[in-house]
Amino acid sequence: MTQTGDDFRTGVIALIGRPNVGKSTLMNRLIGMKVAITSVKPQTTRGRIRTVVTEENAQMIFLDSPGIHEAKNRLGERMMRVAADVKKDADVILWLLDIKNRIGEEERQIGDDLSHARQPVIVVLNKADGLSGEEMREAVRRVTDCYSFDGCLAVSALKGDQINELKRAIIEKLPFGPPLYDEDELTDMPEREIVAEIIREKALRFLDDEVPHGIAVVTETMRWRTKKPENGKQAADGEAQEICDIEAVLICERESHKGIIIGKNGRMIREIGRAARADIEKLLDCHVNLQMFVKVRKDWRDDVRQLKNFGLWTTER
Numbered sequence: 001m002t003q004t005g006d007d008f009r010t011g012v013i014a015l016i017g018r019p020n021v022g023k024s025t026l027m028n029r030l031i032g033m034k035v036a037i038t039s040v041k042p043q044t045t046r047g048r049i050r051t052v053v054t055e056e057n058a059q060m061i062f063l064d065s066p067g068i069h070e071a072k073n074r075l076g077e078r079m080m081r082v083a084a085d086v087k088k089d090a091d092v093i094l095w096l097l098d099i100k101n102r103i104g105e106e107e108r109q110i111g112d113d114l115s116h117a118r119q120p121v122i123v124v125l126n127k128a129d130g131l132s133g134e135e136m137r138e139a140v141r142r143v144t145d146c147y148s149f150d151g152c153l154a155v156s157a158l159k160g161d162q163i164n165e166l167k168r169a170i171i172e173k174l175p176f177g178p179p180l181y182d183e184d185e186l187t188d189m190p191e192r193e194i195v196a197e198i199i200r201e202k203a204l205r206f207l208d209d210e211v212p213h214g215i216a217v218v219t220e221t222m223r224w225r226t227k228k229p230e231n232g233k234q235a236a237d238g239e240a241q242e243i244c245d246i247e248a249v250l251i252c253e254r255e256s257h258k259g260i261i262i263g264k265n266g267r268m269i270r271e272i273g274r275a276a277r278a279d280i281e282k283l284l285d286c287h288v289n290l291q292m293f294v295k296v297r298k299d300w301r302d303d304v305r306q307l308k309n310f311g312l313w314t315t316e317r
Helices: 023-031 074-089 105-114 133-146 163-173 191-206 255-262 264-284 304-309
Strands: 009-016 049-054 058-064 092-098 121-126 152-154 216-227 241-252 287-296
Touching: 009 023, 009 163, 023 049, 023 058, 023 092, 023 121, 023 163, 058 163, 092 105, 092 163, 121 133, 121 163, 133 152, 152 163, 191 216, 191 241, 191 264, 241 255, 241 264, 255 264, 255 287, 264 287
Parallel strands: 009 058, 009 092, 092 121, 121 152, 241 287
Antiparallel strands: 049 058, 216 241
């Protein structure tokens, strides 16, 4: 039973860092399920993703953000504004670094900016799996020699190492207050958006480096129906089967990209769909009939009207 007395803490935690340091993987690990998509390719997260973890003595509201990078188009500019807004809304900031990389100029710029933050800042050295205790302590010393923040921990978001210790460190910095969300609520992202992001994740996995960043995914329809047993036969569990019919559109910038996404004889889009369907069925806990189509919208990443249509340009602050 969740406590709501004077000893309960509630707050917003922003995840900040350069692309591909594992922010989405860490957020998924913290909440115990997959909400944010992950990829070895940088700049996977495009918008603000809010997830909720409710424990016995605290509610942690995590805000994932796009990796901090140099914007090259209107979409990139919007991603950087989202990252800046996430910091403003937070009670605690987690600055994620790849533990295997030394602090370079771009990391120093982020660190110098965070040194003026009004909120507590905890440095999270991610990807520590496979390192010895001494190697992790040395990495922590490198950071603490440069900055005096409110904590520095080495973790593995992939393996789950030190995640409970990180939760305790976060909770200690949160303000006292009642929960803002029901304890069984995990995210405020609509199912349609999660479905679209799952499909985009699979596109990132299967396609070449240049094509995926020119892709948007829009879930156009989601309809549930019940498939009745045929000819009096019962389903395996003795009940009618629930099915979700989904139509999604993959938007790309060039005709040549459309051909790559579809693949020879439709092979590529079937691979993307097969992998996406498996994750969507876990999310919805029912059978999924997924239909995907590919459309070309030239230079959509620089077109504010199209960015708005795809839900990637909002006035949310």
